Amino acid sequence: MEGISKSFHGIHANKDINLSVESGEILGLLGENGAGKTTLMNILYGLYQPEAGQIKINGRPIRITNPMESILHGIGMVHQHFMLIQNHSVIENIALGYKDTPFFFPKIKIREKVASFSRQFNFTIDLNRKIWQLSAGEQQRVEIIKSLLNGADLLILDEPTSVLTPREIEELIHILRQMKADGHCVIFISHKLDEIMNICDRVVVLQKGSIVGSADTNQTDKKTLARMMVGRDVVFNISREKIDRGPKILSADQVHVAGDMGLPAVKGVSFDLYENEIFGIAGVAGNGQRELAEAVTGIRKIDSGKITINGKDITNLSPRHIYDHGVSHVPEERIRFGIAPGLFLYDNAILKQHHLKKFSRRYFLKYDQVKHHTRGIVDDFRVHTHSIDNQIKNLSGGNIQKLILGREISEQPQLLVASHPTYGLDVGATEFLRHHLLNLRKQGSTVLLFSEDLEEIFELCDRIAIIFAGEFMGIFDSDDERLCEIGLMMAGSNRM
Amino acid sequence: MEEIIISTLQRTMVAGTPLLLATTGEIICERSGILNLGVEGVMALGAVTAFIVTMTTGSPWLGVLSALAAGMVISIIHAFTSVTLQANQVVSGLALTMLGLGLAGMVGKPYVGKPLTIKMDDITIPVLSDIPYIGKVLFSQSPFFFMAIGLALVSWFFLQRTRLGIQIRSTGENPKATETQGVNVFLIRYMSVIIGGGFSALAGAHLSISYSKSWIEGMTAGRGWIAIALTIFALWNPGRAIWAAFLFGGIFVAQYLMQPLGISPNFLAMLPYIATLLILVLISLKDPRKLNAPAMLAAPYKRGER
Numbered sequence: 001m002e003g004i005s006k007s008f009h010g011i012h013a014n015k016d017i018n019l020s021v022e023s024g025e026i027l028g029l030l031g032e033n034g035a036g037k038t039t040l041m042n043i044l045y046g047l048y049q050p051e052a053g054q055i056k057i058n059g060r061p062i063r064i065t066n067p068m069e070s071i072l073h074g075i076g077m078v079h080q081h082f083m084l085i086q087n088h089s090v091i092e093n094i095a096l097g098y099k100d101t102p103f104f105f106p107k108i109k110i111r112e113k114v115a116s117f118s119r120q121f122n123f124t125i126d127l128n129r130k131i132w133q134l135s136a137g138e139q140q141r142v143e144i145i146k147s148l149l150n151g152a153d154l155l156i157l158d159e160p161t162s163v164l165t166p167r168e169i170e171e172l173i174h175i176l177r178q179m180k181a182d183g184h185c186v187i188f189i190s191h192k193l194d195e196i197m198n199i200c201d202r203v204v205v206l207q208k209g210s211i212v213g214s215a216d217t218n219q220t221d222k223k224t225l226a227r228m229m230v231g232r233d234v235v236f237n238i239s240r241e242k243i244d245r246g247p248k249i250l251s252a253d254q255v256h257v258a259g260d261m262g263l264p265a266v267k268g269v270s271f272d273l274y275e276n277e278i279f280g281i282a283g284v285a286g287n288g289q290r291e292l293a294e295a296v297t298g299i300r301k302i303d304s305g306k307i308t309i310n311g312k313d314i315t316n317l318s319p320r321h322i323y324d325h326g327v328s329h330v331p332e333e334r335i336r337f338g339i340a341p342g343l344f345l346y347d348n349a350i351l352k353q354h355h356l357k358k359f360s361r362r363y364f365l366k367y368d369q370v371k372h373h374t375r376g377i378v379d380d381f382r383v384h385t386h387s388i389d390n391q392i393k394n395l396s397g398g399n400i401q402k403l404i405l406g407r408e409i410s411e412q413p414q415l416l417v418a419s420h421p422t423y424g425l426d427v428g429a430t431e432f433l434r435h436h437l438l439n440l441r442k443q444g445s446t447v448l449l450f451s452e453d454l455e456e457i458f459e460l461c462d463r464i465a466i467i468f469a470g471e472f473m474g475i476f477d478s479d480d481e482r483l484c485e486i487g488l489m490m491a492g493s494n495r496m
Numbered sequence: 497m498e499e500i501i502i503s504t505l506q507r508t509m510v511a512g513t514p515l516l517l518a519t520t521g522e523i524i525c526e527r528s529g530i531l532n533l534g535v536e537g538v539m540a541l542g543a544v545t546a547f548i549v550t551m552t553t554g555s556p557w558l559g560v561l562s563a564l565a566a567g568m569v570i571s572i573i574h575a576f577t578s579v580t581l582q583a584n585q586v587v588s589g590l591a592l593t594m595l596g597l598g599l600a601g602m603v604g605k606p607y608v609g610k611p612l613t614i615k616m617d618d619i620t621i622p623v624l625s626d627i628p629y630i631g632k633v634l635f636s637q638s639p640f641f642f643m644a645i646g647l648a649l650v651s652w653f654f655l656q657r658t659r660l661g662i663q664i665r666s667t668g669e670n671p672k673a674t675e676t677q678g679v680n681v682f683l684i685r686y687m688s689v690i691i692g693g694g695f696s697a698l699a700g701a702h703l704s705i706s707y708s709k710s711w712i713e714g715m716t717a718g719r720g721w722i723a724i725a726l727t728i729f730a731l732w733n734p735g736r737a738i739w740a741a742f743l744f745g746g747i748f749v750a751q752y753l754m755q756p757l758g759i760s761p762n763f764l765a766m767l768p769y770i771a772t773l774l775i776l777v778l779i780s781l782k783d784p785r786k787l788n789a790p791a792m793l794a795a796p797y798k799r800g801e802r
Contacts, residue, residue, distance in 0.1 A: 066675075079676065082673075085665075085673060086669070087669055096674065104658055105657055107657075
């Protein structure tokens with residue numbers, strides 16, 4: 001790729017980019033959220049048209065105007081958000097993307113080919129299952145099969161590990177090594193330094209749409225790459241100063257909550273939260289964390305049990321009333337629950353506070369104050385946007401997350417419920433957000449932190465609870481020696 | 497008594513025919529993710545076109561073909577606004593209904609009330625039509641009846657058993673994902689909307705040259721809207737549309753049968769819609785993913801947007 005440029009709404013997403021990849025090579029594409037990695041790959045895949053520059057394969061310049069052409073040129077792409085039809089079966093999805101699918105009876109005719117192909121890579125997937133019944137890892141394999149079946153020489157993987165469990169990541173790495181040995185080339189997009197160092201041969205670093213450096217992974221280290229990516233030194237270990245905890249804020253007593261299917265998801269959980277502390281709940285996703293977070297913030301009804309704040313019973317109050325008691329929430333699926341994508345930044349900045357006196361007169365919003373407030377959040381939380389008169393869906397995930405956090409803590413909440421706040425964020429944004437959580441703790445608030453990232457849990461939390469199948473396996477101070485068994489507890493095999 | 501049952505069933509089949517044609521068309525259209533509320537208007541335009549062409553040329557088949565063409569051409573408008581311009585499909589569809597009804601009224605003015613003397617012969621299938629009861633009901637009918645069932649079966653086959661069918665259904669489920677697989681989403685949607693319009697016009701042709709053999713403004717009498725309701729009722733499956741359409745056809749006929757019994761015809765005219773509402777209630781109780789509603793129905797799709 002030579003001299004590639006592309007802009008959205010007047011912002012350069014890619015600027016004069018030169019990139020090459022050779023066969024039998026795994027190239028890492030590293031960069032912060034919104035650095036333009038995905039845009040660049042979408043250009044290569046024919047989804048976007050570049051405004052300048054050209055693409056060459058084997059030295060010949062080509063024009064790729066749609067994905068069909070890139071498929072025919074041997075390019076395959078596995079998108080971060082899988083491009084699968086959720087309601088269709090695996091075989092239908094493969095038939096849709098396979099270039100040699102016969103017109104009549106496609107499902108019957110390609111079944112044998114797909115089955116033998118998946119055996120080559122040790123994939124065992126029931127081809128009749130619907131996509132929504134599959135785990136994220138299985139869905140990713142369907143995507144990889146689709147690309148390889150079309151004879152992809154170059155496979156682009158966009159943040160492939162963000163949805164996988166550690167075991168599935170191992171399997172993915174194994175597959176990638178196998179592909180490399182077969183002479184395929186792979187472009188691996190990530191913002192996780194460890195993965196890049198582990199998997200890739202060579203790495204190219206993007207920052208704000210331009211290439212800021214490249215290196216062979218065996219001749220560089222994490223620190224250098226991190227500096228290239230963020231443009232400054234990154235502190236990998238945030239020091240948490242010791243603060244004595246204050247009086248009790250929230251108390252949960254024998255809380256039972258039902259999940260989406262009506263089955264019990266949280267079974268009799270009790271805990272207290274105090275001022276000046278961060279209380280972490282560690283556990284593998286799907287063990288009742290989401291239900292518990294929603295119960296505390298009032299989004300989900302509690303079947304039995306009691307939650308009090310400062311001695312006042314808030315059990316099953318509406319989210320708005322609980323918010324008025326000083327409880328803020330950074331939700332898990334932020335695009336779905338945290339923002340209104342089509343509204344402007346300044347609308348989103350007061351989604352929860354719009355009823356407060358300072359933002360509204362009797363019937364009308366005070367837009368001057370609203371915009372002033374928004375500019376404050378954008379500056380304080382370093383949200384990258386060219387204007388606050390911009391629909392929030394045009395921002396990258398990390399910037400949306402920063403705005404949500406800014407909105408939630410600008411009112412100095414007594415309690416912040418944060419679910420996976422740094423999930424999917426790059427190191428710069430992660431460091432920044434963690435800093436803000438610690439700041440909040442220092443100012444006398446308490447944070448209820450749900451996370452799968454143990455590093456994050458140990459770095460931030462004063463006390464840690466391990467949740468498994470809706471029950472606490474134990475609550476520990478962060479310096480408790482028994483926490484070395486945390487892995488076993490998260491797997492449910494050890495209770496303290 | 498026997499006579500009454502047979503003639504009732506026969507009329508049920510006749511009443512269900514235009515519903516089935518239009519429903520099949522709408523199913524194809526909605527499967528590609530485009531909601532077309534213009535069925536009523538396209539149907540009226542098909543009716544008037546078929547009537548005029550048949551009357552002036554003397555050939556009912558020429559009438560059918562020109563109705564098909566007219567329906568396809570006018571549907572391009574809806575395809576253009578909803579696919580190319582990504583406009584609101586509800587508004588565009590309603591506009592198409594208004595346009596179709598108005599155009600049909602205007603063009604058909606000189607022909608109102610004139611009887612059509614050219615007849616389309618019923619097709620009677622030998623042997624099968626001799627089966628007692630069923631024979632007369634199912635195997636001695638107008639060509640439209642067989643066309644409707646044939647098209648519904650062919651549509652089912654295409655949607656479920658061909659590559660094109662997978663592409664159409666995928667487009668309605670997730671146009672972005674479909675496009676990344678190298679499918680031309682715009683082309684698929686244009687095609688589906690146009691085919692759907694053609695089928696609606698065929699339903700209109702049935703009304704004017706086979707069913708009532710005359711043209712009068714407003715003769716479609718809300719059948720287009722029932723077809724849209726039937727699309728949901730049939731859960732977007734042309735196979736299921738067959739029995740659903742004839743069930744609704746039966747309700748149509750029941751209006752005439754039950755009127756002497758003192759049941760208000762207005763109430764019976766409501767039945768198809770009440771049935772649809774009930775189905776919607778039942779549907780919402782089930783797991784939405786087990787239904788067949790196209791996930792991205794009526795959502796405009798823009799290329800290259802994130």
